[in-house]
């Protein structure tokens with residue numbers, strides 16, 4: 001899978017600050033100012049073709065938990081939208097807060113959500129290695145979905161039940177036959193899109209961000225299990241709860257956010 005070769009062990013606990021990319025003018029996350037977004041009629045609908053059989057494992061990398069997919073073939077892909085090529089799904093993860101009042105990375109008119117899902121894809125048409133795509137323009141495409149606290153998300157429960165097995169940093173557990181499409185919004189595929197970066201090191205400006213307008217709902221108890229994870233490994237004497245694993249918002253620097261809807 002994509003990021004298992006990349007251990008974020010060097011991630012500075014406050015990686016949101018000092019690790020600015022020199023001269024970075026396309027950094028993420030951002031606040032989406034709805035009235036400033038521009039409708040682009042040339043944006044296509046998104047096509048998600050995910051094969052649950054490519055789901056492999058869950059890994060606690062010390063800053064989030066990654067659900068990793070086999071990305072050695074085009075079995076699980078994202079295409080359409082602003083993308084010229086199909087992109088392979090390599091992993092999905094979340095960002096969340098210690099309380100329901102904050103936790104998302106992106107905001108909509110400054111509105112914070114308790115959590116945000118990221119489905120990470122890379123352009124295997126143009127690049128032979130994920131690590132290469134991470135460094136290149138148009139190398140990655142990340143789908144963002146906001147989470148709100150409300151009714152229990154039945155599809156998410158299988159993942160929630162597996163999380164205690166990856167409580168500590170560096171732990172891995174086998175996790176198969178999970179269809180990430182169950183985490184996508186159902187009523188509409190409307191989205192915003194803009195050119196940005198990874199929100200974790202290496203913070204490279206290689207990401208076509210696609211943020212879904214419609215949120216999904218998860219229960220308070222399901223989110224509480226996210227917060228029961230730890231940043232720290234089993235050996236460390238002081239255990240730290242895995243919460244507030246989001247980056248601070250970045251300047252637009254003249255970028256425009258396009259919308260797929262009016």
Ligand SMILES: CC#CCNS(=O)(=O)c1cc(S(N)(=O)=O)ccc1C(=O)O
Pocket residue numbers: 002003006008061066091093118120131134142197198199200201202
């Ligand atoms: C080399 C390299 C790299 C980055 N890997 S990632 O794109 O899967 C990723 C992307 C993002 S995000 N928030 O930018 O989508 C967060 C975390 C990760 C990760 O490895 O853990």
Ligand SMILES: [Zn+2]
Pocket residue numbers: 093094095118199
């Ligand atoms: Zn993320």
